[in-house]
Each structure stands twice: as C-alpha cells, then as structure tokens.
Amino acid sequence: MSAPEVRTLEATPVGPYRLPTPAENTKLGIWVWLASDCALFAALIATYVSMHGHVGHAPTPQQLFDLPLTATATFVLLLSSLTMGLGLEAAQHGEHQRLMRWLVVTMILGLAFVGLQAVEFTTYVHRGLTPDASNFGASFFTLVGFHGLHVTFGVAWLLSIFIFVVRKGPLGPRDLWRLEAASLYWYFVDVVWVVIFTVVYLLGKVS
Amino acid sequence: MAAAAERIGGLARGEDRSASAVWSWLTTVDHKRIGILYLFSSMIFFLFGGLEAFLMRLQLMRPDAHVVSFALFNQLFTMHGLTMIFLAVMPMSVGFINYMVPLLIGARDVAFPRLNALSFWLFLAGGLVLNSSWLLGGAPNAGWYNYAPINTGAVVHGVSLNPGSDTLGIDFYVIGLQLAGIGTLLSGINFVVTIINMRAPGMTPMRLPLFVWASLITSLIIVFAFPPFTINLVLLMIDRMFGTGFFDPARGGNALLWQQLFWVFGHPEVYILIMPAFGMISEVIPTFSRKPLFGYSSMVFALVVIAFMSFMVWSHHMFTVGMGPVVNSIFAATSMAIAVPTGVKIFNWLATMWGGRIRFTTSMLYAVAFIVCFVIGGMSGVMLAVPPADYQFNDSYFLVAHIHYVLIGGALMALFAAAYYWLPKITGRLLNERLGRWNFWLVFIGFNVTFFPMHFLGLMGMPRRVATYPANLGLGFWNTVSTVGVFILTAGIVVFLYNLKRSAQHGELAGPDPWDGRTLEWSLPSPVPEYNFAEIPLVRDRDPLFAEKVHGNGRLVPAQIAEAHAAEEHASAHPAGIHVPNPTILPFVVAVALTVTAFAAIFRVWPLAILGLLAAFFAIFRLMYDHDPGHYVQPEEGAR
Ligand code: HEM
Numbered sequence: 001m002s003a004p005e006v007r008t009l010e011a012t013p014v015g016p017y018r019l020p021t022p023a024e025n026t027k028l029g030i031w032v033w034l035a036s037d038c039a040l041f042a043a044l045i046a047t048y049v050s051m052h053g054h055v056g057h058a059p060t061p062q063q064l065f066d067l068p069l070t071a072t073a074t075f076v077l078l079l080s081s082l083t084m085g086l087g088l089e090a091a092q093h094g095e096h097q098r099l100m101r102w103l104v105v106t107m108i109l110g111l112a113f114v115g116l117q118a119v120e121f122t123t124y125v126h127r128g129l130t131p132d133a134s135n136f137g138a139s140f141f142t143l144v145g146f147h148g149l150h151v152t153f154g155v156a157w158l159l160s161i162f163i164f165v166v167r168k169g170p171l172g173p174r175d176l177w178r179l180e181a182a183s184l185y186w187y188f189v190d191v192v193w194v195v196i197f198t199v200v201y202l203l204g205k206v207s
Numbered sequence: 208m209a210a211a212a213e214r215i216g217g218l219a220r221g222e223d224r225s226a227s228a229v230w231s232w233l234t235t236v237d238h239k240r241i242g243i244l245y246l247f248s249s250m251i252f253f254l255f256g257g258l259e260a261f262l263m264r265l266q267l268m269r270p271d272a273h274v275v276s277f278a279l280f281n282q283l284f285t286m287h288g289l290t291m292i293f294l295a296v297m298p299m300s301v302g303f304i305n306y307m308v309p310l311l312i313g314a315r316d317v318a319f320p321r322l323n324a325l326s327f328w329l330f331l332a333g334g335l336v337l338n339s340s341w342l343l344g345g346a347p348n349a350g351w352y353n354y355a356p357i358n359t360g361a362v363v364h365g366v367s368l369n370p371g372s373d374t375l376g377i378d379f380y381v382i383g384l385q386l387a388g389i390g391t392l393l394s395g396i397n398f399v400v401t402i403i404n405m406r407a408p409g410m411t412p413m414r415l416p417l418f419v420w421a422s423l424i425t426s427l428i429i430v431f432a433f434p435p436f437t438i439n440l441v442l443l444m445i446d447r448m449f450g451t452g453f454f455d456p457a458r459g460g461n462a463l464l465w466q467q468l469f470w471v472f473g474h475p476e477v478y479i480l481i482m483p484a485f486g487m488i489s490e491v492i493p494t495f496s497r498k499p500l501f502g503y504s505s506m507v508f509a510l511v512v513i514a515f516m517s518f519m520v521w522s523h524h525m526f527t528v529g530m531g532p533v534v535n536s537i538f539a540a541t542s543m544a545i546a547v548p549t550g551v552k553i554f555n556w557l558a559t560m561w562g563g564r565i566r567f568t569t570s571m572l573y574a575v576a577f578i579v580c581f582v583i584g585g586m587s588g589v590m591l592a593v594p595p596a597d598y599q600f601n602d603s604y605f606l607v608a609h610i611h612y613v614l615i616g617g618a619l620m621a622l623f624a625a626a627y628y629w630l631p632k633i634t635g636r637l638l639n640e641r642l643g644r645w646n647f648w649l650v651f652i653g654f655n656v657t658f659f660p661m662h663f664l665g666l667m668g669m670p671r672r673v674a675t676y677p678a679n680l681g682l683g684f685w686n687t688v689s690t691v692g693v694f695i696l697t698a699g700i701v702v703f704l705y706n707l708k709r710s711a712q713h714g715e716l717a718g719p720d721p722w723d724g725r726t727l728e729w730s731l732p733s734p735v736p737e738y739n740f741a742e743i744p745l746v747r748d749r750d751p752l753f754a755e756k757v758h759g760n761g762r763l764v765p766a767q768i769a770e771a772h773a774a775e776e777h778a779s780a781h782p783a784g785i786h787v788p789n790p791t792i793l794p795f796v797v798a799v800a801l802t803v804t805a806f807a808a809i810f811r812v813w814p815l816a817i818l819g820l821l822a823a824f825f826a827i828f829r830l831m832y833d834h835d836p837g838h839y840v841q842p843e844e845g846a847r
Contacts, residue, residue, distance in 0.1 A: 009747040009758050016767040017743045020404040025318040029400045032430055036392060039434035043468060047442065047453070054459030131451050135459045138451035142442065160828045178831075 023177030030181045034188045041192050044143045045199055051139035052204065058133035061140075061204035064124055070201050073116040074193065077151070080109035081190045088183050096170040099179075103162050106186070110155040117148045140200065147196055150189045157182045234790035236320035239735055241327050242306030243633065248331055249298035255338065256290035257700065259283045261693060264657075268690035270678035280674035281348035282376070286338075288351030289380070292480065293387055294334040296618050300483035301330075301394055303625050304422045306633060308398060310728035311416045313407025313746060315739045318400040320788050321830055326394035328798030333387025336805050340379035347380035350672065352473060355454030355465035359446050375809055381444045382805045388433050388440070395429030398422055407727075408766040409746035413507070416726050417500060420507050421486025424514045425479050431518070432475035439468040448811065463528060470521035478517040480614060484621030485510065485552060488574050491624045492556050494722050495571040496563030499750055502555040509548035509555075516545045526594045527601045535594040542592035549585060553578060568722075569643030573624035576651050580616020584609055587662065602672075605665025611658045623650070623703070630707075631721050635733040636714030642706040649699030656692030660685040725753035730763050732843075738785040741842035743768070784839040791835070797826045 052061065087102030121141070129137045161178055165171055171179060235241060263283050266274040275283065309317055317323050340346045349358045358377050402415070402423045415423075442453045443465070452458030454465050493500045500506065522530060522538040556578055565571065587609040591600050600606060623646075631637045664685050669676060676682050720729040727744060728735070730752050742765035748754030755761055804819030 009754055015408070017408045018768070020318070025400050025404055028404060029319065029396055032396045032399045036396070036430040036434050039431050040438060043435040043438035043471075047438065047464060047468075050461060050464060051453070051459075056459055131445070131449060135452060138445065138453055142445060146441075156824070156828075160832065164832050 021177075023180070026177055026181050027184070030184050034184065037188065037192075041147075041195070044146055045195065048139040048143045048200065051135040052200075054135035056134035056136075058129050058137055059124075059127055061136065061200075061207075064127060064129060065201055065205050066120070066123075067201065067205060069116065069120060070197065073113050073120075074197050076109050076116065077113045077190050077193050080106050080113070081187055083109060084183050084186045088179055091171050091176060091179050094170070096165075099171065100162070100165065103158055107155050107158050107162070110151050110158070114148055114151055114155070117144065121145075144196065144200065147189070147193060150192070154182070154186050154189055157185065230792075231790065233795050234792045236316075236324050236788050236790055236794075237737060238305050238309050238317045238320065238323060239633075239737075239739075241323050242302045242304075244327055245298050245302030245305055245330075246633075248334070249295050249302060252290050252294035252334055252338075253296075253299070256287050256295050257697070259287035259290065261697065263287065264690045264693045266674065267676075267686050269687065270676050270680075270683050272675055275674075277674040278348070281672075282341075282346040284672055285348050285350055285353075285380075286341075286346045289337065289347070289384070290334075291614070292351065292476070293384060294330075294337070296480050296614065296622070297391070298330055299622050300425070300480070300618075301391070303487065303622075303629060304398060304425070304483060305394075307629060307728060308401065308419055308422050309405065310632075310731065310735065310739060311419050311726055312402065312405060312410050313727050313740060313744050314401065314405040315743075315785070316405075316788070317397055318404055319397050321791060321794055321835075322393055322397050324791075325794035325797055325830075326390045326397065328795050329390030329393070329801065330387050332798045332802045332805070333383045333385070333390060336386060336802060336809075337379055337383030340376055340383075343375065343379075345374050345376045347376040349377060349380075352469050353377065353380060353443075353465075354469075355443070355462040356456065356460075358443060358465070359454050377443075378447060378809045381440050381447070382809050385437065385440050385444075386801060386805055388437060391429055392433045392437075395426040395433070398426040399430065402426075407740075407743050407746055409751075411746075413504065414746060414749045414751075416486075417489035417503070417506055417510075418483070418486035420510055421482045421489070424510050425482040428475045428479050428482070428514055428517065432472045432479070435468045436472035436476075439465060439472070442468075444808075448808070463525075466525055466528065467521075470524045471518070474521040474524065475514075475517045477613070478513065480618045482510065482514070484577070484618045487621045487625040487628075488556060488577055490726065491570050491574040491628050492559050493750075494628070494724055495566045495568055495574070496560045497566075497723075498559055498563040499725075499753075500555070501558035501561075502551075503749065505551055506555055509551045512548040513545060516541060516548075520545060523592055523597075526597045532594075539592050539594050543589055546585060546589055553582060568627065569638070569640055569647050570624045570627035572644070572647045572651075573620050573627065576647070577617060577620040577624065580612055580620060580654070584612030584616050587612065600665060602670055603665035604661040604669045604671055607671050608658050608661035608665060611654075611661070615654055615658070620650075623647075628722070629728075630710075631717035632728055632731075632733045632735065634711060634714070635717055636710045637717045637721060638706050638710045638714065642702055642709070646699055646702040646706060649695055649702060651699075653692050653694070653696030653699050657689050657696055658692070660689045660692075664689070720752075725750035727751055727763070736840075736843060738787055738840050738842065741785070742766070784841040786837050787840055788837050789835050791830070791833075793826050793830045793833075797823045797830070800826060 055061075083102050083106045087099050087106060090096075090098035090102060121144075124137075129140075131138050131141045161171075161182055164175075164178070168175075232240065232244065235244075262275055263280065266272050266280060305317075305323065309315065337347075347353065358380075360377075402419055406415070445451050446453050446455070446460075452460040454460050454462050456462055489500055489506060520538060520542045522534060523542040526535050526538070556574075560575075587605065591597050591606065591609060627638055627643060664682060667680075667682060667685075669680075669682050669686075676686075717733045719732050721733075722729070727746070730744070731739065744751070744763035745766040747759075747764065751763065755763055800819045800823035802819075804816045804823065807813070807816035807819060
C-alpha cells in the first residue's frame with residue numbers, strides 16, 4: 001500500500017474546463033488598455049498643468065476660452081454617451097432597427113463634437129494662438145487634440161460596427177461583445193473629457 | 208477546402224522548407240513560433256549591441272586613442288544602450304514569456320493570437336527603423352535617455368548644444384521607439400488577459416509558477432509605464448517637427464519635464480527587464496535543487512511590492528538636478544526600501560537551495576551566478592541611492608558598473624539560465640553541458656573582469672560617456688583590464704553561439720522531461736506540438752507534474768471538459784481534432800504600413816505618412832472583423 005507521506009491529490013477542485021469566450025477576453029483586454037490610456041492622459045494633463053502658465057506674447061486662456069461653446073461641445077459629447085447606452089440596450093434586446101438608429105445618432109454627435117473642436121481651434125489660431133506661439137498653446141493643442149483624435153477613432157470604430165452589421169446582418173448574441181467593447185471605449189473617452197473640461201477650461205477661466 | 212486547410216496547417220508547423228516556409232513565418236499566429244521569432248531577432252540585436260560595446264571598449268582600452276571618432280562614440284553608447292534594453296534583453300524575455308507562459312498555465316494559446324503576431328512585427332519594425340539610422344545619416348547620439356534640450360537641437364548663445372542632433376538621428380529614436388513601444392504595450396495587454404483568463408482548471412492564482420507571476424507583473428508594469436514614454440516621444444516629435452518649445456527653456460519650456468516623464472517610465476522599465484529574470488531563476492533553482500520553491504507566497508508578495516514601488520523611485524535618477532533636500536530624501540528612502548522585498552527574494556532562493564540535492568547544470572550555474580552578481584549590483588544600487596554620495600557617483604563609471612551588474616549579472620545571466628533550461632523544450636535538443644561550462648566560466652569571469660574595475664574607475668573620477676581620457680590621470684591600467692575582460696566575455700558568447708549551432712545539428716535528443724521537471728511544460732513532447740496539450744490538464748498542486756510523479760502515476764490527469772463545449776471550439780473531444788487558429792498575413796501588413804508611416808514622418812513626407820496610417824487602420828479593422836474559422840489538427844498517436 002502507499003507509503004505514509006503520500007497524500008491523495010484533490011479530485012476536481014473546480015468546475016469543468018471551458019475556453020474563455022471572445023467576449024470575456026476582449027472586454028478584459030479593453031479594460032486593461034483603458035487603464036493604460038488613463039496613464040497616457042495623466043501624462044498629458046500633467047504636461048499641460050506644468051506648461052499652461054507660459055503664455056508669452058500669445059493670448060491667454062482667459063482671453064480665448066469661450067465657455068458657452070465648450071459647454072455645448074461637452075453637452076453634445078455627454079449626450080452621445082446616453083445614445084450609445086441606448087443603442088447598447090437595444091442591441092441587448094435584439095432590436096436591430098433601434099440599434100442602428102442610435103449608432104447613427106451617436107456617430108453624428110461624436111462628429112459634431114469634433115467639428116466644434118475644429119471651429120474652436122481655427123478661431124484660436126486666427127486670434128494668434130498657434131501651437132508654436134507659446135507653451136500654453138503647444139500643450140493645449142496637444143492635450144485637447146489628442147482627445148479629439150480619440151473621439152475620431154471612436155467614430156471610426158462605431159462606423160466599422162455599423163458596416164459589419166450592414167454586411168453580416170443583425171448583431172447576434174455571439175457578436176454583441178463587439179459593440180460592448182466599443183461602448184466601453186466610448187464612455188471612457190467621454191469621462192476623460194469631463195476631466196479635461198474641468199482642468200483646462202473651467203480652471204483656465206478662473207485662474 | 209480541407210486539403211487547403213491541411214496545407215496551411217502544415218505550413219504553420221513549419222513542415223515546408225521551401226519559399227513558403229518564409230511565408231509561414233510571416234503569417235504565423237502560434238505563440239510558440241512567435242516566441243521563437245522574438246528569441247531569434249533579439250539574439251541578432253544582442254550581437255549588434257555587443258559589437259557596439261566592443262568598439263567602445265577598444266576605444267577606451269588605452270588613453271588618447273582614436274579607434275573611433277568622438278562623434279561616432281556618442282552614437283555607439285546611445286545605440287548600445289537602446290539596443291540592449293529595448294531590442295535585446297526585453298524582447299528576449301518576451302520571447303520566453305511567449306513560448307512558456309501558455310504552456311505553464313495549461314493553455315493552448317494566448318488570449319489574442321493575432322494581436323500577439325502584431326506585437327512582434329511592430330517590435331521588429333521599430334528595431335529596424337532605429338537601426339536603419341546608421342545608414343541614413345547617423346544614429347541617435349544623445350544617450351539612451353536622450354535628455355532635453357540636447358535632443359531638440361536647441362541653440363544657446365549661438366552654439367548648438369548638440370551639433371549632431373540637428374540631423375535626423377534623434378528622429379529615428381523618436382519614431383523607432385514609438386513603434387517598438389506600441390508593440391510592447393500590446394503584448395503587455397495580451398499577457399495580462401492570457402494569464403487571468405486562460406488558466407487550466409485548478410491553476411489557481413497561488414499555484415501559478417513564479418515565472419507566470421513575474422510575467423503578469425511585468426505586463427502590468429508595461430501597461431502603466433509605457434504611456435508616459437509614449438507621450439514624451441510625442442512631445443519631442445512635436446518639438447522637433449513642428450517647432451514648438453516643450454523642452455526648450457529659452458522659450459518657456461521645461462527641460463526637466465523630459466527627465467520626469469522619461470524616468471517615470473524609465474525606472475519601471477528596468478524592472479521590466481529584471482522581473483522576468485526573477486521568474487526564470489525561481490523556476491530553475493527549485494528544479495535543480497529538487498525542492499519546492501521556499502516561501503512561495505512571500506515571493507509573490509515581494510514581486511507585487513517591487514512592482515508597486517518601482518513607480519515611486521524614479522527621481523533617484525535626478526538627485527543632482529536640484530530638486531531640493533526634501534524630495535531627494537523621500538526618493539532616497541523609497542529607493543532604499545525597495546531593497547527589502549528584493550532581499551526577501553534573495554533569501555528565499557538561498558533557502559530553496561539549502562539542504563536540496565543540487566545538480567550543477569549550466570543552467571543552475573548561471574542561476575547561482577545571477578544571485579551573486581545581482582547582490583553586488585544591488586549593493587552598489589543602495590550606495591547610489593544615498594543622495595550626498597550620488598553627487599560623487601552620478602554620471603561616473605561607478606554607475607556604468609552598477610547598471611551592468613544588474614543588467615548583465617542580473618537579467619542576462621538569468622536569460623542564459625533560461626536558455627539552457629528551456630531551449631531543449633523549444634528545439635527538442637539539449638545544449639552540450641561541457642561547452643556550457645566553458646560558456647559559463649568565460650562569461651562569468653569575463654563579465655567580472657570587465658565591470659568590477661569600473662567601480663574603481665568611477666571612484667577615481669572617470670565620467671561616463673567620454674570618448675577618451677588623458678594618459679596622466681592614471682586611468683589607463685583599469686581600463687585596459689576592463690577591455691581584456693571584454694575579450695574573455697566575447698569568447699564566452701562565441702562558445703554559446705557554437706553550442707547553439709552544434710545542438711541544432713546533432714545535439715542529444717531532449718525527450719519530454721530532461722530535467723525531471725516540476726511544471727506542466729515538461730509533460731509535453733519537445734518540441735511542443737502546435738496545439739500544446741492534447742488534453743487540457745487538471746492542475747492539482749503548485750508543482751503539478753512533480754506532484755503527479757510523487758503522489759500519482761506520473762502523468763497529468765485530464766480536466767473535465769464542459770458539456771456545452773465538448774463538441775465546440777477547442778475541446779479535445781472533437782472528432783476532427785483540436786481547433787487552432789489560421790495563419791494570417793494581416794499583422795505583418797499592419798507593421799509594414801506603419802513602417803512606411805515611420806519613414807515618411809522621419810523624412811517629413813506627410814501625405815505618405817497619413818496614407819500609411821490609413822492603410823494600417825484598414826488592416827486592423829479587417830483583422831477585427833474577419834471571422835477566423837480556424838482549422839483542426841489531429842493530435843499525434845499516444846499523445847491522447
Ligand atoms: C555584452 C557586454 C557589454 C559590454 C562590454 C558593455 C559595455 C558598455 C560600455 C563600454 C558602455 C559605455 C559607457 C560609457 O561610455 O558611458 C555601456 C553603456 C551602457 N550599457 Fe552596456 N555593455 C554590455 C552589455 C549591456 C547589456 C546587456 C545592457 C542592458 C540590458 C547594457 C546596457 C547599457 C546601458 C543602458 C548603457 C548606457 C548607455 C548610455 O550612456 O546612454 N549593456 N556598456
């Protein structure tokens with residue numbers, strides 16, 4: 001018989017094996033990626049905070065910032081989070097038409113936000129704030145422009161889902177994760193904007 | 208259709224030795240073949256970095272020498288540091304992580320196989336872009352950490368701070384590292400998800416082999432440390448290409464911003480280099496001591512603490528820039544404190560060997576050498592962490608000695624240990640132990656002869672990054688000794704290369720378990736078949752294979768497969784065999800498109816740069832939406 005020090009190994013300590021689904025993997029992957037994106041924006045915001053005092057001979061934030069315009073843009077972007085959520089909810093209930101409508105609305109809102117930003121940027125440039133005019137300008141355009149690129153990429157991502165659905169038919173439960181992944185990113189970009197709006201625009205106007 | 212699938216399957220296994228063999232490497236998504244690609248290319252880059260070091264040491268062997276020009280010397284130490292860190296040691300670790308982590312956790316692949324291929328091609332593209340600078344107008348020359356404002360080509364009082372930096376060299380730095388960095392970030396994400404999601408049943412967190420823990424922690428450090436570097440590179444790119452003044456004090460910029468952002472990344476980066484080494488040593492020492500790892504939980508805890516603290520010590524690279532006594536004291540304290548968890552690890556390794564039945568294979572020799580050298584490097588590290596002393600040591604050869612004791616004595620020794628330990632699993636053939644001994648002793652002696660005298664040189668006042676020194680300073684003797692050491696070290700590396708070649712041709716067959724191993728990979732044939740595990744194993748102990756050898760019948764017990772999946776993807780019960788993903792060229796295409804963008808940006812051809820970016824995004828979206836049906840592989844007879 002077996003020697004005394006031999007112990008019996010556990011039989012089945014855990015449930016049976018199953019491979020993680022693309023949904024499980026992708027969503028965790030997106031979370032990790034967003035965590036790293038947080039660090040990206042943290043570095044950019046830190047740069048802006050350390051630089052925004054150097055206005056040189058260029059216009060200052062107080063002279064330039066147009067809070068109603070930016071507040072409108074902010075409202076548009078936050079609204080797009082809502083429509084994104086409604087779209088996701090529609091997809092979860094298998095309501096194909098409603099999903100497509102909300103996707104289009106979300107993309108339009110995203111584009112409107114980018115458009116408003118383009119208007120804002122051109123105005124500033126006309127009033128003398130070019131990226132190389134002062135370090136406030138350089139860091140402002142870099143930070144806010146970087147966020148704008150994020151939104152643009154988000155719109156492209158949503159568009160790709162739209163095209164996918166048009167070509168392959170309604171989004172089934174097996175493909176729902178594609179939308180969920182994109183929506184995580186979309187919310188993230190919106191939340192980052194709230195920080196940027198506060199740090200850059202609100203604080204920039206008062207200080 | 209089936210025939211085509213079969214053919215592709217054969218290609219993916221590298222059975223075809225014709226031109227299509229190249230194609231199969233370009234399109235592979237198998238984590239093992241990607242691991243081999245990493246190991247192979249990082250080896251080549253290592254030889255490049257070694258050649259650069261060799262030239263530098265030749266130049267420094269005698270005073271007032273003119274082996275290379277001073278301008279070339281600047282490029283040599285810059286490219287040597289960059290190559291060794293970003294293109295040799297880090298990807299070599301990533302190569303082992305790629306090959307081994309799925310095997311160690313009982314998985315058939317990583318979470319995102321195609322992303323994995325993309326990571327590799329981006330790394331390779333970045334490395335090639337960076338090195339192409341040698342041929343296209345001169346390599347970067349501002350040191351591996353590339354301080355502002357010498358990296359911006361700034362002109363002060365009519366004198367350029369760095370006459371070389373108005374050439375394109377620094378642009379190659381910016382763009383090349385950006386590319387490689389994206390690749391690294393993606394593999395970091397991939398491995399976090401793989402390790403969290405893909406473990407075999409029973410592989411609970413506190414049963415993960417320590418190398419897997421180290422890989423997880425490394426990946427997390429990558430995820431949080433690379434973004435500040437990305438931003439730093441973006442800012443520098445904007446400065447250089449669009450004329451802004453982020454880093455130019457003359458225009459209200461802040462040169463220290465570069466330093467801060469660089470070291471917020473740079474210090475965690477050196478832990479990215481050493482963490483996998485910790486993991487490798489923690490696999491090698493128990494196996495060759497025939498004992499379980501001593502203090503497993505404290506080892507895991509120490510890894511986590513070190514990773515956390517690695518983000519809180521960066522300013523110890525900047526003691527002398529004038530941060531003030533308070534900041535200096537804080538960072539001195541955190542830097543010294545990090546020695547505590549590191550000491551825990553050292554003692555655990557020693558305690559693992561204590562009373563064990565030690566087999567001094569080459570791998571084990573390297574592991575023991577690692578402990579010795581790393582402790583020396585750690586001691587000089589604590590000395591450097593004392594700010595008043597650092598005012599003396601900073602930017603002297605003392606520091607060069609320190610970094611090489613931790614990077615060669617630490618990371619590289621561990622990589623050699625891992626090579627002798629794991630390459631038989633990868634190639635199926637053992638490396639020769641006799642040659643291994645020659646290899647080890649030459650490297651160990653050569654390394655110490657090269658770098659120990661640098662401590663003295665530093666204390667005698669020799670600054671780092673100088674192309675030469677006058678004869679009357681009395682630095683000649685130790686510099687000559689140091690260069691003689693490089694010859695010995697080089698001989699050791701040559702023996703290693705010969706051993707590799709010899710083993711590939713007529714090395715002894717390794718068999719599945721040459722070392723009487725403890726962990727899952729030793730239950731598999733060497734080399735490992737495409738699908739890894741014919742049956743997903745059930746993990747019943749922290750040393751799964753060892754436990755089965757002692758308490759079971761020596762074979763792993765297959766896990767129960769969930770009903771819903773038994774007939775579906777990846778279940779071994781499928782009549783057609785085991786499901787594996789198809790190869791694809793798209794990751795390679797993305798990397799090529801981004802390489803075009805990289806060169807276009809360096810040479811300021813903006814339309815082409817945008818075109819490349821669009822092409823890359825197009826290929827990425829294709830990758831995202833192309834459904835991969837995969838194909839089925841029949842497990843070999845007897846493997847089931
Ligand atoms: C293989 C043998 C090696 C030799 C002979 C060697 C030699 C040297 C020499 C002579 C320098 C220049 C010191 C100076 O002028 O300031 C240097 C710098 C450096 N080495 Fe090595 N090295 C070796 C391997 C490595 C490895 C494996 C790594 C990293 C993983 C590494 C990382 C560095 C770094 C980061 C620098 C600083 C570069 C800079 O000043 O910007 N070296 N090495």
